[in-house]
Amino acid sequence: MSCELNNQNLEVIKDADNYTQMWKELWSARDTAWHLTHRNPTLVKYEDLLLNGRKSVRMLFPMCGKVIDMKYFWEQGHEVYGADCAPEAVQDFFNEQKLEYTSEKLDERAQIYSVPDKRLNIIQTNFLTLDNPKINKTIDCVWDRGAFGTITEDEQKLYIQTMKRLLAPDFRYLLLVTEFDDKIWTGVPFSQPEEKVREYFGDFCEIQKLESKIPDHVSLYQKHMQAPLKVLETSYLLKPKNRSQA
Ligand SMILES: C[S@@+](CC[C@H](N)C(=O)[O-])C[C@H]1O[C@@H](n2cnc3c(N)ncnc32)[C@H](O)[C@@H]1O
Secondary structure (H helix, E strand, C coil): CCCCCCHHHHHHHHHHHHHHHHHHHHHHCCCCCCCCCCCCHHHHHHHHHHHCCCCCCEEEEECCCCCCHHHHHHHCCCEEEEEECCHHHHHHHHHHCCCCCEEEEEECCEEEEECCCCCEEEEECCHHHCCCCCCCCCEEEEEEECCHHHCCHHHHHHHHHHHHHHEEEEEEEEEEEEECCCCCCCCCCCCCCHHHHHHHHCCCEEEEEEEEECCCCHHHHHHHHCCCCCCEEEEEEEEECCCCCC
């Protein structure tokens, strides 16, 4: 699968913007029930696997919302890039974390917001169109919770192409998705069984399933789904395929 942004892809991306509209509306109503006000326990648990001994990485939070873990990794000395389509996510993150920031145009599709030392950045853009020489092939680590698992299959295909553009050769990637009975709940988030993860990531990633469990914050999903559904959070560690174990 090519990861170039070409005319055919750009046509699909135009449609993908229809999907970001729903998120922008949720953000403008501050209807962000998915947001965790504490650090994500799975990321805390598997941080060492993600960093793989590295003291200074470039880390990506795709479709980041206002996740507070971004500030934590910046405080640890890493370089952080979040990406979200909603301007409110960006503003709320910097305001709630009491961080000074400036903004500039990254390219014709993206605006970048940064703290003064430029190591903590949020790019406001449609993530599926992110294609910039300053970032392509430079992302050492990814934390995805609530991105791949909350978009449609058309968008997921573009998400994979985007990731292929952005990842550095020796990346580490934590992917957290939800699994539940999708006859009971058919909306966002979508249930992502293991076969689906293997189908989408298997051609470029070595995939290690880390755990599958009902999270402490399961009520957050059940409230949204309006059903006492058994929701599992399943996490995976992804590494480049066919490379020696670094
Ligand atoms: C379920 S929330 C998860 C946010 C965050 N990852 C978290 O764990 O709290 C999904 C986020 O993806 C953003 N989003 C959805 N589609 C997007 C796209 N195509 N490009 C950029 N952001 C997108 C939404 O604005 C929203 O903040």
